[in-house]
Amino acid sequence: MNDHQMHERIPALEIDDLTVAYNSKPAIWDVDLTVPEGVLMAIVGPNGAGKSTLIKAALNLIPRSAGTARFYGKPYAQARQLVGYVPQRGSVDWDFPTSVIDVVTMGLYGRLGWLKRPGRRERELALHALDQVGMADFAGRQISQLSGGQQQRTFLARALVQDASIYFMDEPFAAVDAVTERAIVAILRTLRERDKTVIVVHHDLQTVGDYFDWVTLLNVEVVASGPVKQVFTADNLRRTYGGRVSFLGESGAHAAVATGD
Amino acid sequence: MPQNPTEDRSVWLVIGVMAALALLFVPFSQIVLGVNYDYTVRTVALGGALLGVVSGVLGCFAVLRRQSLLGDALSHAALPGVAIAFLVAGRELGVLLIGAGVASWVGVQFIQAITRTTRLKQDAAMGITLTTWFALGIALLAYIQASGNASQAGLNTFIFGQAAAIVESDVIMIAVVGAVVFITLGLLWKEFKLITFDPEFAGANGFHITVLQTLLLTLIVIAIVLGLQLAGVILMVGMLIAPGIAARQWTHRLGQMVLLSAVFGAFAGGVGAIISAVDTDVPTGPTIIVVAFSVVVISLGFAPGRGLLWTLLRARQDRRRFAAQNVLRDIYLYNLSHDDPDIVVPQQFLVDLRGSIVRTGLTALEHNGAVVRVNGGWRLTGAGLQAAEADAHNQQLWDLYRVYGDELKLPLVAEDRQKDIRALLPEHAIERLEDLREGAA
Numbered sequence: 162m163n164d165h166q167m168h169e170r171i172p173a174l175e176i177d178d179l180t181v182a183y184n185s186k187p188a189i190w191d192v193d194l195t196v197p198e199g200v201l202m203a204i205v206g207p208n209g210a211g212k213s214t215l216i217k218a219a220l221n222l223i224p225r226s227a228g229t230a231r232f233y234g235k236p237y238a239q240a241r242q243l244v245g246y247v248p249q250r251g252s253v254d255w256d257f258p259t260s261v262i263d264v265v266t267m268g269l270y271g272r273l274g275w276l277k278r279p280g281r282r283e284r285e286l287a288l289h290a291l292d293q294v295g296m297a298d299f300a301g302r303q304i305s306q307l308s309g310g311q312q313q314r315t316f317l318a319r320a321l322v323q324d325a326s327i328y329f330m331d332e333p334f335a336a337v338d339a340v341t342e343r344a345i346v347a348i349l350r351t352l353r354e355r356d357k358t359v360i361v362v363h364h365d366l367q368t369v370g371d372y373f374d375w376v377t378l379l380n381v382e383v384v385a386s387g388p389v390k391q392v393f394t395a396d397n398l399r400r401t402y403g404g405r406v407s408f409l410g411e412s413g414a415h416a417a418v419a420t421g422d
Numbered sequence: 423m424p425q426n427p428t429e430d431r432s433v434w435l436v437i438g439v440m441a442a443l444a445l446l447f448v449p450f451s452q453i454v455l456g457v458n459y460d461y462t463v464r465t466v467a468l469g470g471a472l473l474g475v476v477s478g479v480l481g482c483f484a485v486l487r488r489q490s491l492l493g494d495a496l497s498h499a500a501l502p503g504v505a506i507a508f509l510v511a512g513r514e515l516g517v518l519l520i521g522a523g524v525a526s527w528v529g530v531q532f533i534q535a536i537t538r539t540t541r542l543k544q545d546a547a548m549g550i551t552l553t554t555w556f557a558l559g560i561a562l563l564a565y566i567q568a569s570g571n572a573s574q575a576g577l578n579t580f581i582f583g584q585a586a587a588i589v590e591s592d593v594i595m596i597a598v599v600g601a602v603v604f605i606t607l608g609l610l611w612k613e614f615k616l617i618t619f620d621p622e623f624a625g626a627n628g629f630h631i632t633v634l635q636t637l638l639l640t641l642i643v644i645a646i647v648l649g650l651q652l653a654g655v656i657l658m659v660g661m662l663i664a665p666g667i668a669a670r671q672w673t674h675r676l677g678q679m680v681l682l683s684a685v686f687g688a689f690a691g692g693v694g695a696i697i698s699a700v701d702t703d704v705p706t707g708p709t710i711i712v713v714a715f716s717v718v719v720i721s722l723g724f725a726p727g728r729g730l731l732w733t734l735l736r737a738r739q740d741r742r743r744f745a746a747q748n749v750l751r752d753i754y755l756y757n758l759s760h761d762d763p764d765i766v767v768p769q770q771f772l773v774d775l776r777g778s779i780v781r782t783g784l785t786a787l788e789h790n791g792a793v794v795r796v797n798g799g800w801r802l803t804g805a806g807l808q809a810a811e812a813d814a815h816n817q818q819l820w821d822l823y824r825v826y827g828d829e830l831k832l833p834l835v836a837e838d839r840q841k842d843i844r845a846l847l848p849e850h851a852i853e854r855l856e857d858l859r860e861g862a863a
Contacts, residue, residue: 220626238628246626253620257486258674267620270612271627278612303674308836319623340836 171234173198173327173358174219179228181211181218188214190381192228198326199356201349201372203363206379207402212362213249215379216329220246232327241271245325249332250312255304261315262287262300268322290318293351295344310341317348327358334365346372369393432726433678440685447693455700462586463699469588469596470695470710471688473649476600477658478665478687479607480645482680483638485666486618490659491545492530492639495552497646497658499529501559504580504650505566513576515592515651522580523647529555530639556655583654583707585695596648603641614638615676652695657707664714665690671725690714745783747813748776750792753802754810763807766799819843819855822862830854 174196181188189211196202204212217223219230221237232240245268265287266279273279291297294314299307307315313333320328333345349372352359363369369376369389376393377386378401385397451457484493500522507521529551536547563577579587607614616624617634625631646658653661665686669679694710723730752775756767772780784800787793792806802810820839823832832851844852 217622222622222625241626241628244626246623248620248622248626252622254486254488257619258670258676258679259615259619260675264619267612267616267623270616270624271629273612275613276609305674310836323627338836340834343834 170198172196173200173233174360175231175234176215176219177229177231179215179218179230180226181214181223182226187226187381189218189379192379192383194377194383194386196358196360196375198233198358199353200375201353201359201361202375202377203361203369203373204377204379205363205366205369205401206384210380210401212379213331216331216360216362220244220329243326245320245323245328247316247320247328247330247333249335250309250316255307255312257304259304260300261296261302261304261307262291264304264315265290265318265322268319271323286322287318290322291315293321294318294348295340308338309336310338313337313341314344317345321348325357328352328360330359330361332362332364334361334363334368366398430678433673433682436672436682437685440689444689444692447696451696455697457696457700463696465590465593466585466588466695466699467692469593469691470585470652470706471692472593472596472600473652474661474665474687474689474691474710475684476596476603476687477645477649477662477691478669478683478685479680480603480642481662481664481687482666482669482676482683483614483618484642485663485670486676489642490663491548492533493642493646493662494659495533495548495555496526496530496643497650497655497662498552498559499555500526500647500650501580501655502555502562503559504577505559505562508566508577509562516595518580519647519650522650523643525555525559526643526646527640530643559655579654580650581654581656582705583650583652583657583710585652585698585706587651588695592651599644599648603644606637606641610634610637652691652706653710654705654707657711660711660714661687661691661707664711664718668714668718668721671721671728686714686717690717741779742782742786745779746786746790746792747783749780749783750787750802750806750810751813752776753793753800754807754814757802757807764801766796766801768799772800815859816842816844818859819852822855822858823847826855826858 172195174194176192176194179192179194180190192215194215204215206212214223218225218228219237230237232243235243237244262284266283268290269279269283269286273283288297288300291300294317296311296314296318299311299315304312304315317330317333320330334342337345349359349361353374361373363373370393374389375387376389378384378392378397380401384401385392448459452459457463481493484490503521503523503525504518505521506525507518510521511517533544533547533551536542536551537544540547542550563581566577576584576587613624613629613634616627616629617631617638621631621635624634642662646662649658649661665683666679668686669682672682673679690710690713694713695706697713698704698706698709721729724732726732749772752772753767756771757763757765769780769784772784776783784793787806788795790805791803792809793800794803817839820837820843823843824837826832827834830851832854833847835846838846843855847855
């Protein structure tokens, strides 16, 4: 996919002038962002830079002070079927009395609509999604018995089953084991092959170049956004993180480590 | 799907036990408590049981949404509604309950408005609202009593509850309202489940979470208002949440939890109401709560898997298992360093190494036939030596897997050193690791 093609298509995500403020302090400020279809994009930035806030505001989960977000040219209310969401796994109580397959099936509730109950078809879709994340053997397991990584993969399967066009994932790589990390990376690649767009809040600068082809550097405002090769530079990282970044590679190399956390 | 068959059985078993207890309670109450099952007592028992079902079912959602205390605030907040309704419309039960519901509902909206718009957290907002509403209610009741209105007698029952207040028309009302609540719950089951487990995801999927949450809360308010006469504003929250708390212990499925909670609620409500019917001086609310609390205690203590007893047993078993594994390793290493598999290790040496936990480990090992006691020391048996070698071998393979797994492109599995690596990796991968191990040795 070259730049020319990208600009002719409707962008998967287009955010304009988005501002979210808590107690008159902006969490994100005047964000403009255009994400072409079919890219894997990381949102990186220091703690408190508004990475999760950006996703949640785009999905109308928190009130905006200003701005719009359009998905494939449509406002969110008309584009819900196109959007899949993987919240931070810490956002729910994993002692809730339910099974893994049940949680995955929840990804289909929105499509089922009011009053309808999930049936055999939904169950098969859920099992298929679990298989993709390497959790097929855990379908009947109680969610209270899962490890952190397995919880994350359950959430990922729940998003996959939505069969969306654009996915938002909030810190899927946070505190997961190696098996889960690899499973998530494999899923990201599969999604890209199927021309899906994936937007991931990410915290590990070292892996940005390996896992993603597009990156947005965020610190309340967007510092830079574009293909990793062009945008993920030492200079931009310094403009995002300040002096708290030490660079491992040569000038302008992708590899960098945030030392401030 | 192979759900958990043992768990399914245990739920039905518990339901069976509760039914048997309820049946046994009838002759017990007749003989020991001298309860005469006349029309009044039957009505009261039925009303109590039905209320227990309604509040038990809805209480599950309050418990799972961590809104147990909100339930408490809701029921306290109902009192001024009762008093105001009485002042406005007189002693008409339906009107009093509507007043209670409105006051309660306004109270919870007030709590949520405070939480949303100020820096107060929900607990502080609930504390302040609960006490203010309740104080207002008490003050109004005192005013009504002082006014000497003859029909005011009995308003006080709303504070602690009074079974004798339940008459046939109340039971019918409870049944009808309960049916409406259940139909709503049945129709919106998946929505309520989703907003309870993950409201954020529900919102992102286009469910109107504010509407659904308000609806669920309204159902809970209805359950509370229905139960006010019986349990009273102070203790109604117990009737709401105790069955759910107990039910959670026995199952990992929401449907079963709700079913079990209904059974516990019916038991507590029915039995509590009957006991308090013995004498009009026994307030019903506290009696119901005592019964419900005993169900909670038994559930927290003995429910398989989650109960305290099982947790303690599991912890003890783990302690023994790890102690045995470590001591076996110590003895094995001692043998290796002396190059003598039949050497006797002095117990004091092991105790110096690891402390008194060694005795626990040795007892377990002796029981398994891995070690034998030889005057003041311990020697590995053939089986013990084999177990120790197998464990050491397994740990070495795990070590190699961690270092070389990626390089050799071996399949990725989660590291679990308590498990045999050969059961987790395919044969060719184990062969590669064994080659490395021999190369190193």
